[in-house]
Amino acid sequence: MISAYTGTQVRAAEEPLMAAGLGDVLMHRAAHGLAKAVVHELKSHRDRLNGASVVVLVGTGNNGGDGLYAASFLAARGMRTTAVLTGNAAHPAGLAAFERAGGRVHRLTEAALPGLAAEAAGADVVIDAVLGTGAKGGLRENAADLVRAITDKDRQGVVVACDLPSGVDADTGAAVAPVLPADLTVTFGGAKAGLLADPGADHAGRVLIVPIGIDEHLPQPSLRRLEDADIARLLPHPARRAQKYSRGVLGVVAGSEDYPGAAVLACRGALAAGVGMVRYLGPPSVAHLVRLSCPEVVCSTGTVAENRVQAWLVGSGMGPRDHEQLTRAREAIASDLPVVADAGALPALPAMLAPHVVLTPHAGELASLFQRLGHGEDREAVEAGTLGAVRHAAERTGATVLLKGATTLVSAPWGTTFSQADGTAWLATAGSGDVLAGVIGALLAQTGSDVGRFSKAGIAADGRWAAIAALGTALHGRAGRAASEAVSGGPITAGRIADALPEIWGKVSMLSNSGAWKRNSHSQPLR
Numbered sequence: 001m002i003s004a005y006t007g008t009q010v011r012a013a014e015e016p017l018m019a020a021g022l023g024d025v026l027m028h029r030a031a032h033g034l035a036k037a038v039v040h041e042l043k044s045h046r047d048r049l050n051g052a053s054v055v056v057l058v059g060t061g062n063n064g065g066d067g068l069y070a071a072s073f074l075a076a077r078g079m080r081t082t083a084v085l086t087g088n089a090a091h092p093a094g095l096a097a098f099e100r101a102g103g104r105v106h107r108l109t110e111a112a113l114p115g116l117a118a119e120a121a122g123a124d125v126v127i128d129a130v131l132g133t134g135a136k137g138g139l140r141e142n143a144a145d146l147v148r149a150i151t152d153k154d155r156q157g158v159v160v161a162c163d164l165p166s167g168v169d170a171d172t173g174a175a176v177a178p179v180l181p182a183d184l185t186v187t188f189g190g191a192k193a194g195l196l197a198d199p200g201a202d203h204a205g206r207v208l209i210v211p212i213g214i215d216e217h218l219p220q221p222s223l224r225r226l227e228d229a230d231i232a233r234l235l236p237h238p239a240r241r242a243q244k245y246s247r248g249v250l251g252v253v254a255g256s257e258d259y260p261g262a263a264v265l266a267c268r269g270a271l272a273a274g275v276g277m278v279r280y281l282g283p284p285s286v287a288h289l290v291r292l293s294c295p296e297v298v299c300s301t302g303t304v305a306e307n308r309v310q311a312w313l314v315g316s317g318m319g320p321r322d323h324e325q326l327t328r329a330r331e332a333i334a335s336d337l338p339v340v341a342d343a344g345a346l347p348a349l350p351a352m353l354a355p356h357v358v359l360t361p362h363a364g365e366l367a368s369l370f371q372r373l374g375h376g377e378d379r380e381a382v383e384a385g386t387l388g389a390v391r392h393a394a395e396r397t398g399a400t401v402l403l404k405g406a407t408t409l410v411s412a413p414w415g416t417t418f419s420q421a422d423g424t425a426w427l428a429t430a431g432s433g434d435v436l437a438g439v440i441g442a443l444l445a446q447t448g449s450d451v452g453r454f455s456k457a458g459i460a461a462d463g464r465w466a467a468i469a470a471l472g473t474a475l476h477g478r479a480g481r482a483a484s485e486a487v488s489g490g491p492i493t494a495g496r497i498a499d500a501l502p503e504i505w506g507k508v509s510m511l512s513n514s515g516a517w518k519r520n521s522h523s524q525p526l527r
């Protein structure tokens with residue numbers, strides 16, 4: 001599991017060590033980690049480190065100090081290093097170390113700007129050490145002009161951000177332009193939440209976490225990301241004496257005369273994600289198509305209450321005129337069972353929901369939801385601050401909210417938040433969200449009542465709905481990537497995501513099963 005923290009949390013964790021006089025030690029650890037990462041980047045791009053050119057953009061605070069110390073280590077290894085001081089001061093000890101190591105120092109003035117921008121654009125590495133966790137707002141004046149000038153040029157080398165790209169908010173991921181987009185962000189003490197939420201994640205590139213010895217002082221993370229080992233631990237496996245009902249039944253209320261395909265894709269997603277059975281409720285023409293496409297699905301009639309299931313999926317491919325389906329959706333939401341409420345169900349929600357109801361809007365749908373709730377956040381505002389938006393929506397509705405996008409965020413109403421970025425942009429294809437809703441529905445049906453599975457992984461009972469939604473997102477993303485890789489990185493259709501999912505499930509599960517497999521391979525076969 002990747003844990004991420006707000007800037008304030010990390011600074012508070014540094015506090016006891018600072019008070020013990022270890023501030024310099026922390027900074028040296030950070031700077032060493034940054035320098036090592038730069039060397040690693042350089043080695044993957046060129047044969048010799050000697051003579052490589054490094055330009056470090058330096059701010060007035062400790063972030064600039066990290067950059068200067070890191071650059072001094074690089075200068076000592078024979079690299080041509082230039083520091084551009086963007087403010088009227090710089091970390092004194094860091095600057096002295098840099099000058100001792102033979103680095104060149106330039107102050108950023110209007111006159112010097114074009115030349116320095118050209119040097120940065122031509123450098124093998126640019127280190128962005130202008131602003132870190134202490135920043136308020138975006139880059140000021142000259143520094144902003146310099147970043148614009150560098151961005152406008154054809155760059156040769158890589159950009160490495162020190163702690164976070166300057167202009168990105170460490171807590172929220174909101175960004176104030178201009179931001180120099182990084183290929184790699186080297187972050188200290190713990191990942192900053194803003195690196196795992198868009199638009200911050202857009203600017204961060206790859207993220208490397210450098211430990212600086214503050215782990216024991218870090219609080220509960222503000223944001224988490226499931227990795228392969230977590231997925232392996234959380235995925236359900238049928239007990240030896242399982243039968244289809246004990247494995248979980250998902251009721252699907254989706255599709256309409258206008259969008260029958262959504263029902264099919266939701267069912268395919270659910271079937272691929274290991275559910276014991278899918279029961280479909282909907283118009284006869286859609287049920288006919290579902291039967292033809294997925295003969296495994298049992299099509300039922302009657303009300304929601306008349307159909308026994310462990311979880312519901314409602315809303316995919318439904319419109320405002322699909323009254324019978326909307327009635328079913330409302331009944332499912334009012335039941336005490338876990339529910340995924342997707343697409344067409346979102347406008348039909350009651351004012352107050354509970355965490356076992358998982359809403360799955362994209363940014364546009366979340367903006368519409370806010371407008372119905374009397375809040376002014378439009379789509380642009382949601383996209384400019386996805387983490388704030390998803391948390392606000394969860395608090396306002398009482399539901400678990402999953403905001404879809406390149407980075408998908410899931411928030412429980414009291415703040416357990418997950419960020420998953422497992423997929424590929426090829427997932428942005430019609431029907432992809434229907435498959436995701438099916439996958440999450442299937443996982444709710446299988447694991448919703450299994451509180452122990454999540455508590456063993458450190459996830460509180462009330463946070464498990466968000467964890468299940470994150471788990472589904474992680475599988476969906478990985479399946480999309482695998483489907484695209486199967487066609488050499490080419491485009492995919494939504495159905496392919498479902499087709500690729502069982503193998504992804506199997507491969508990831510082998511991580512947790514490997515111990516048992518080893519034991520089995522040593523045991524004698526029965527004769």
Ligand SMILES: NC(=O)C1=CN([C@@H]2O[C@H](COP(=O)(O)OP(=O)(O)OC[C@H]3O[C@@H](n4cnc5c(N)ncnc54)[C@H](OP(=O)(O)O)[C@@H]3O)[C@@H](O)[C@H]2O)[C@@H](O)CC1
Binds near residue numbers: 014027061212
């Ligand atoms: N604690 C430690 O020992 C460790 C800290 N570490 C490192 O320290 C970083 C945090 O350092 P920090 O607190 O000095 O803040 P930082 O992000 O450098 O910026 C604040 C400075 O910039 C200025 N400024 C503010 N806003 C601005 C703007 N919009 N545009 C321009 N300038 C602006 C503001 O001055 P002002 O002009 O407002 O008076 C202030 O001087 C952290 O991210 C990590 O890299 C690591 O080494 C681990 C050990």
Ligand SMILES: Nc1ncnc2c1ncn2[C@@H]1O[C@H](COP(=O)(O)OP(=O)(O)O)[C@@H](O)[C@H]1O
Binds near residue numbers: 406408430
């Ligand atoms: N650029 C992207 N990179 C990765 N995943 C994406 C990207 N854009 C969309 N997705 C994912 O694709 C799915 C699209 O869902 P949705 O917008 O509901 O599509 P539809 O309504 O057509 O089914 C979501 O899971 C979303 O997170």
Ligand SMILES: [K+]
Binds near residue numbers: 063130131165166
């Ligand atoms: K920075």
